[in-house]
Amino acid sequence: MASPAQGQSVELQAADVTCLGGADPAKYPLQKKRHSLEFLRTIAHLRPRTNTFGAVARVRSALSGAIHNFFQNRGFVYIHTPIITTSDCEGAGQMFQVTTLDLKQPPMIAGQVDFSADFFGQAANLTVSGQLEAEIYALALGDVYTFGPTFRAENSNTSRHLSEFWMVEPECAFCDLAGDVGLAEEFLKAIFSHILQHCPEDMSFFNKLIDSTVIETLEKIIQSDFERISYTEAVEILTRSRENFAFPVSWGADLATEHERYLTEKWVNKPVVVTDYPKEIKPFYMRLNDDGRTVAAMDVLMPKIGEIIGGSQREERYQALQSRMLEAGLSLDTYWWYLELREFGSAPHAGFGLGFDRLVQFVTGMSNIRDVIPFPRTPKSAAF
RNA sequence: UCCCCGGUAGCUCAGUUGGCAGAGCGGGUGGCUGUUAACCACCUUGUCGCUGGUUCGAGUCCGGCCCGGGGAGCCA
Incomplete structure (x- = not known):
């Protein structure tokens, strides 16, 4: 029926009320007040009943759907790569x-x-990544992607790391680094647009109560062109910046968090893609550039959360891959099948990995990654 | 794993120089009310993270450990 009260157009008038399941108010932990996210984490079986976690769950689900839509609409084949693996070192922790x-x-x-x-x-x-298996299917079917859980036993205690997290990994045959960067940019913009269109209520909730800049940030990113710079250019920009960095900048060293934040937040206030890193600081499967000292790698850096995507063009040349593996001290026997992909009908290909939970974090403005996954697993913590 | 900060009532927190354990919210009872995190009155609430030590006496000082937060490393 119509409501005379402010802020609501209709209300319920019950003719009959039956209590199906009571909750003793003296014991029920959720009170009629604002609870800290840390406390709610200790009652993960009840926290989805709060408005914040309800909104997170809906946006997480919508993002998941948007990702499948994006790839399915472009003819990518969804590959279920294995959770259990016997590759004893996939090289990621x-x-x-x-x-x-x-x-x-x-x-x-x-x-x-x-x-x-x-x-x-x-x-x-x-598994720590489905990439190597995704490459197998990319070299059979063309464009593929994986989207599933990933596990890292690192002792990482930060607001951006989980021991069990979800990762999206597209892999494209006949694709080079530029194509890979283009796909990443198109992908992120499409996902963000989808969420703004399909979750307006939840997004205004986040904008009002969690982070007053989320909507504006997403809108700006959708309209902006991602900045593309090489690692070498990044080092020059950082050196010229005259910022007082705790870690010195020099060619050959990996970029620290403060460097990435400077690039994406101060230098240009938008996403920055850094490409062509020194080969020494990147994994063996990344394609060696003609200069012999860098590889065709790319990292997409976002304001506030830093690296959200890491990818590369893969080394498709048998000899080049073999020598990089030997340099890295890897056993050729362990990766015999990975080498055979280059021996039997190799093709240029590229892909990237996107931390799905970090994407949810970025979209919602939630500051701790443990609050964007229903049941977080972190060192010393896997209750529920 | 490293650095910094924290752990006191169901929740959020205060607690002075080492000297009787506190507030707000919540919960209960009653009242009031087209309410919106209602309001008013009264009542209720403790393994002061765990452990060892110093002391006549420790929430408070010291050691060890556990857990949480922020930052860093590793990375997505």
Whole structure:
């Protein structure tokens, strides 16, 4: 019925009310007041009932749908890459081991655990990335993407890291670095537009109560052209800046958080794509440039949260890949199938990885990544 | 993992020089009211993170540990 009160056009008039499930007000933890996000994290089974976590859940779901739409509409094939992997070092940090062996009394051979007696007949881990497997399908089907959980056993205690997080990884055949950067820019803009269009109520909620700049930031990014600079240019800009950095800038060293923030927040206040990093600070699979000292890598840096996308053109030349693997001290046997992709009908290809939870963070303005995933897993914390 | 800050009532916090454990909110009861985080009165609430020490006496001082926050590293 019509409501005489302000701020609402209609209201319910109940003829009959039945209580289906009571909640003792003396015990119910959610009070009629503002709770801290830290406290709500300790009651993860009740926090989705709050307006903030409801809005986060809806936007997270909408973002997820937008990502699938974006790729499906462009003919990308969604690939389910494995969660359990026996590639013992995918090169992206510490892995969680998966085993059915009795940890109190594992089978031993010559003082070493005998993993041939383990479930898979060898040591197995949770994946840190679906990229290498995505490359297999890209070189068969063309454009593909993965979107699934990823696991890192790093002891990272920050507002931007989870031990279990979701990652989006497109991989495109017949694509070079410029094409990869273009895809990343188009992708982010499409996702942001989708959210502004489809979640206006939740977005104004975030803008009002969480971060008063989120909507404006997203709108600006949609309209802006991402700045593209090479690592070498970035180092020059940083050196010329006369900023008082805690970490010195020099060619060959990785960019620190403060450097990335300067580039994206002060130098130009918009997303910056840094390309062509020194090969020493990037993984073996990135394509060696003609200068012999840099690789075709790219990082998309966003104001406030820093790196949101990391990608590269992959090394498609057999000899070049082999020598980079040897330089990195990797076993060629472990990656025999990865090398065979270059031996049998190789093609230029490129892709990137996007931290999905960081994307949710950026879109909602939520400052801690533990508050944009329903059940966060971090060091010393996996309750619920 | 490193640096800094914190942990006191269900929640958010105060607690002086080492000397009886506090407030607001919440909850209960009553009142009032087309309310919007209602309002008024009264009542209710403690393993002061854990542990060892100093002291006549420790929330307060010292050591160790656990957990949380901010920053850094690693990265997405």
